[in-house]
Amino acid sequence: MIVDINTSFGFYPYRKIDTSLETLRSILKSYHSKAFSLSLKGIFYDAIEGNEETLNLLKDEKELYPIATYDPRAYPKDIEYLENLREKGFLAIAFFPRLQGWVIDFAPFREVIEVLSRDKLPIIIHTSGYGELTKISSIAKETGFPFIISGFHYSNLSEAIAVMRKTENIYIETHLLNSPDALEYLKKYVGTDRVIFGSGTPLLSFETALNVVTESTLSEDEKESILSKNLEKILGVKL
Amino acid sequence: MIIDVHCHFGSWPFAMDNFGVDRIKEYLDRFNVVKAIFSSSKAIVYDFKEGNKELIEFLKKDNRLYGYLVLNPNYLEDSIEEVNRYLDNKRIVGIKLHPAYSRVSIDDERTKRIIEEFLDTRLIYLVHTWGISMAVQLARVARQFPNVRFIMGHTGGDVWYDCLDIVKPYPNIYVEPCSSYADRDKVRVSIDTIGIERVLFGTDFTLINPSFVIGMVECSGLTEEEKSSIYYKNSIKLLEGGKDA
Numbered sequence: 093m094i095v096d097i098n099t100s101f102g103f104y105p106y107r108k109i110d111t112s113l114e115t116l117r118s119i120l121k122s123y124h125s126k127a128f129s130l131s132l133k134g135i136f137y138d139a140i141e142g143n144e145e146t147l148n149l150l151k152d153e154k155e156l157y158p159i160a161t162y163d164p165r166a167y168p169k170d171i172e173y174l175e176n177l178r179e180k181g182f183l184a185i186a187f188f189p190r191l192q193g194w195v196i197d198f199a200p201f202r203e204v205i206e207v208l209s210r211d212k213l214p215i216i217i218h219t220s221g222y223g224e225l226t227k228i229s230s231i232a233k234e235t236g237f238p239f240i241i242s243g244f245h246y247s248n249l250s251e252a253i254a255v256m257r258k259t260e261n262i263y264i265e266t267h268l269l270n271s272p273d274a275l276e277y278l279k280k281y282v283g284t285d286r287v288i289f290g291s292g293t294p295l296l297s298f299e300t301a302l303n304v305v306t307e308s309t310l311s312e313d314e315k316e317s318i319l320s321k322n323l324e325k326i327l328g329v330k331l
Numbered sequence: 332m333i334i335d336v337h338c339h340f341g342s343w344p345f346a347m348d349n350f351g352v353d354r355i356k357e358y359l360d361r362f363n364v365v366k367a368i369f370s371s372s373k374a375i376v377y378d379f380k381e382g383n384k385e386l387i388e389f390l391k392k393d394n395r396l397y398g399y400l401v402l403n404p405n406y407l408e409d410s411i412e413e414v415n416r417y418l419d420n421k422r423i424v425g426i427k428l429h430p431a432y433s434r435v436s437i438d439d440e441r442t443k444r445i446i447e448e449f450l451d452t453r454l455i456y457l458v459h460t461w462g463i464s465m466a467v468q469l470a471r472v473a474r475q476f477p478n479v480r481f482i483m484g485h486t487g488g489d490v491w492y493d494c495l496d497i498v499k500p501y502p503n504i505y506v507e508p509c510s511s512y513a514d515r516d517k518v519r520v521s522i523d524t525i526g527i528e529r530v531l532f533g534t535d536f537t538l539i540n541p542s543f544v545i546g547m548v549e550c551s552g553l554t555e556e557e558k559s560s561i562y563y564k565n566s567i568k569l570l571e572g573g574k575d576a
Contacts, residue, residue, distance in 0.1 A: 107492045109516050246343070246347060246538060246539070249345065249346040249347070250346040267513075268511060268512075270511050271540060272347070272358065272536060274540070277346060277348065296513050297513040298515075298546075298550060299546035300546025301546070302546070303543070303546045304540060
């Protein structure tokens with residue numbers, strides 16, 4: 093089974109590309125994959141409107157699980173919405189500092205994390221700048237809930253390894269792990285239990301992300317863990 | 332079958348193992364790469380002459396290995412000498428220029444002086460491009476030297492969509508799609524914008540996993556014929572027009 097932690101749907105404003113829910117469904121179907129997803133509206137325009145769209149459009153989906161988001165640049169607007177995300181039906185919350193131009197030290201983000209401490213949902217952060225994961229690790233240690241980091245590739249894999257060795261609740265998502273031996277390298281230094289499959293589809297190639305796992309020299313059990321089981325362990329549910 | 336027009340050997344200052352020749356050969360076997368064109372990472376990020384010398388030794392290790400000489404136009408006379416030194420080596424098919432590392436643009440007078448010096452050699456130029464300005468500079472040079480073939484490494488990177496339009500009018504510019512971001516539509520849009528015959532397969536191996544670009548090709552909804560054009564046929568045509576093909 094494959095569960096993709098990193099998908100989205102909706103309108104993409106930066107160039108012309110079909111990122112509709114129908115296209116996402118079709119891609120996932122062709123790979124027999126389930127996925128966590130959210131509306132791009134929540135990233136680019138208004139988090140709450142996007143979250144509501146995510147819930148509405150995914151409510152009857154069996155293979156797609158809703159993720160919430162919040163843009164700390166809007167804090168404290170609508171912050172109360174984050175108080176009971178689990179009850180609303182979300183399985184995780186994702187943040188997009190790279191895309192939205194803020195950094196982990198941003199005070200409003202710290203406030204948001206405090207609000208989220210009641211639900212303890214997994215937090216997915218899309219970031220890549222040197223030092224950002226180091227800062228996330230401090231927050232992760234304080235809060236204790238799972239942080240899944242997306243955006244690490246050959247140039248900052250060293251930071252991922254350094255942080256994961258010291259902070260048990262930091263996980264790494266795979267879609268940018270692009271060096272030829274990235275998974276083997278992670279296995280050697282931190283193991284594969286905290287590596288979670290993500291693709292970035294439909295913006296990015298699902299096939300590429302899948303290839304990185306399936307074409308690696310890891311064992312079949314390790315590949316299966318990365319593709320779904322590690323995530324199920326974080327959530328404590330069978331997807 | 333694959334011909335990879337964008338490979339490296341040597342060390343990188345990142346969290347990854349150094350790939351020696353045995354491991355590189357293992358990768359070529361795994362992905363059915365029949366020919367791969369390498370440049371030296373040392374030559375790109377540090378001393379181009381020392382790196383090129385190591386490249387020449389490396390190319391002797393396997394008959395699938397071909398090479399680009401890396402030049403640094405900051406050292407114009409040395410760069411010209413470097414080409415003259417290795418021009419007769421049948422494994423050298425071109426020149427690699429990396430304006431981001433040398434900090435000399437592709438349309439700088441020194442770079443153009445190098446191109447002029449070797450106009451009759453049919454060497455291929457692999458040019459690292461990232462951003463609109465590098466694409467514009469490359470287009471300017473391609474217009475000035477219509478008989479020189481350029482490969483636009485990364486297709487301009489994260490702004491590839493606009494870069495394709497910039498280089499579209501210049502049939503002597505080919506593109507290869509590798510990048511850290513495996514955009515789902517990059518190969519398809521490249522074909523639709525500049526024509527399939529100008530789209531090549533390059534991976535940036537050993538920096539980037541060949542699986543990345545293979546995934547980008549495979550998810551593009553191409554026919555088997557189109558895929559074979561990108562994987563190797565277009566490169567064969569390009570190389571056949573090159574020096575000592």
